[in-house]
Amino acid sequence: MNQATQQSTPRRRALIIAGIALALIAGAILVLAVTDDPPPSTSPPSGSPSPSPSPSVSTSPSGLTARLQEAVTVDGVTRHLEEFQRIADENGGNRYTATPGHEESAAYVARVLRNAGYEVSFDRFDVTVYEENAPSVLQRRAPSRTFFENSADFTTFNFSPSGSVTGRLTSVGVTPETDGLGGCEESAFSGFPSGDIALVQAGPCTLTDQVLNAQDAGASAALVMFTPELADTSAGVLRPTLASSEVTVPALAVSTKLGVELARSGTRVHLEVAGEIAERSTRNVIAEQSGETDDVVMVGAHLDSVPDGPGINDNGSGSASILELAVALSGVETREGVRFAFWSAEELGLIGSDHYVSELSDAERNRITAYLNFDMVASPNYMRLVYGDSLGNVDDPAAIKNLFLDYFAERDLDTDLIDLSGRSDHGPFERAGIPVGGLFTGAEMIKDREAARLFGGEPGRPGDPCYHLACDDIENISEESLDQLSDAIAFSVATLATSGEL
Ligand SMILES: [Zn+2]
Incomplete structure (x- = not known):
């Protein structure tokens, strides 16, 4: 079963996250x-x-x-x-x-x-196809040092550009409520410190749009946090797909739990993505x-x-x-x-x-x-x-x-x-x-x-x-x-x- 395509119509705003949209719509139809x-x-x-x-x-x-x-x-x-x-x-x-x-x-x-x-x-x-040459890495460097678990806490976007990035994390639109706007509005990024790693919350646009917004604001990498109701339902984080070749920064999806944790101020993270489009x-x-x-x-x-x-x-x-x-x-x-x-x-x-x-x-x-x-x-x-x-x-x-x-x-x-x-x-x-x-x-x-x-x-x-x-x-x-x-x-x-x- 293919993961649902992300929708971008506001009417379906709660259903956009992590490609889970259509399944939920299907659930309603059901x-x-x-x-x-x-x-x-x-x-x-x-x-x-x-x-x-x-x-x-x-x-x-x-x-x-x-x-x-x-x-x-x-x-x-x-x-x-x-x-x-x-x-x-x-x-x-x-x-x-x-x-x-x-x-x-x-x-x-x-x-x-x-x-x-x-x-x-x-x-x-x-x-x-997208092939990972090595599993991605995500670590917190400050305020304390923690290694997070690939697939349980976070996952790599399909077609994510590669990169090794260390830096300060700045969160945008993390509430965390299911109906938050997340990083969907460009205006949400006003004042975003260029070079920081962006943490955005999935909102009523596609995940790809949010990664692009972060990138346009000068982010060196993007973490997209899933919303609570979805993150708590599976045994790991579902891998989303980047639907644009314009993305140039590494992109990871993180669970709600991890996103909320990382959104605290003073967080520095290190991440590595090594993937290849072939x-x-x-x-x-x-x-x-x-x-x-x-x-x-x-x-x-x-x-x-x-x-x-x-x-x-x-x-x-x-x-x-x-x-x-x-x-x-x-x-x-x-x-x-x-x-x-x-x-x-x-x-x-x-x-x-x-x-x-x-x-x-x-x-x-x-x-x-x-x-x-x-x-x-x-x-x-x-x-x-x-x-x-x-x-x-x-x-x-x-x-x-x-x-x-x-x-x-x-x-x-x-x-x-x-x-x-x-x-x-x-x-x-x-x-x-x-x-x-x-x-x-x-x-x-x-x-x-x-x-x-x-x-x-x-x-x-x-x-x-x-x-x-x-x-x-x-x-x-x-x-x-x-x-x-x-x-x-x-x-x-x-x-x-x-x-x-x-
Ligand atoms: Zn499948």
């Missing part, structure tokens, strides 16, 4: 979209989709959905997750785009697919099983992690689920073809899926009748969230979402709708006019009481407290969620591939 009403009856009832019009299909659709759900087991999916964990362990703790951890993950997926009888192809593309080549892994018709159902999950952790829930869980489904589906005759995609560079902004869609000819694009996306399907504090349709046809009875709503309703499992606003790889497909759908079990957004009533788990905590952090490891998986959702994934793909219609 509450509004709770569906107590039964789904429209025009959609195929789950478990018994309309029979295939083609008598030559060897497996009846309902038989196939049942068989696939049986074949896709938690044990089978978990074996792939363990492999992703092993690969991360052996490659610096992550599976970030264009690193050995991702390359080996792609090779593993390709091997499993080939062993299952698929022809595998690689869709290569270039991507701009052009790299990476690849999506694609495999297809042809059907009786030319139509294709596409199923995708991103295989890359952030640089800060192994990405076992985000998104080993989706990757492993569709990989196990591909194995189970191999050799099974279906009406539509099924194409599996394991995307790279999702965490860098959906770059792999975007590249893939942009290369499709009109004819190729028209063959794709649906794109199903599975990103984070085993969050420890999970919610069963079904992608709504951000294109506005939420009431369309034929939408893919109804497949999932019906499926879970028949099993007495509650669901909510979520509008992910293109935060994962369905985005490029949706923009290309291809019907999309998918499932999601929660990232950094807080599970509220209503959600806890529906899904159990802990209210007041994120769906995945380890989202984009080092602790997103093999322990960070809800087997219950994985079990329910991997079955739903198998069901949806089998149904779409055999019914021949949406």
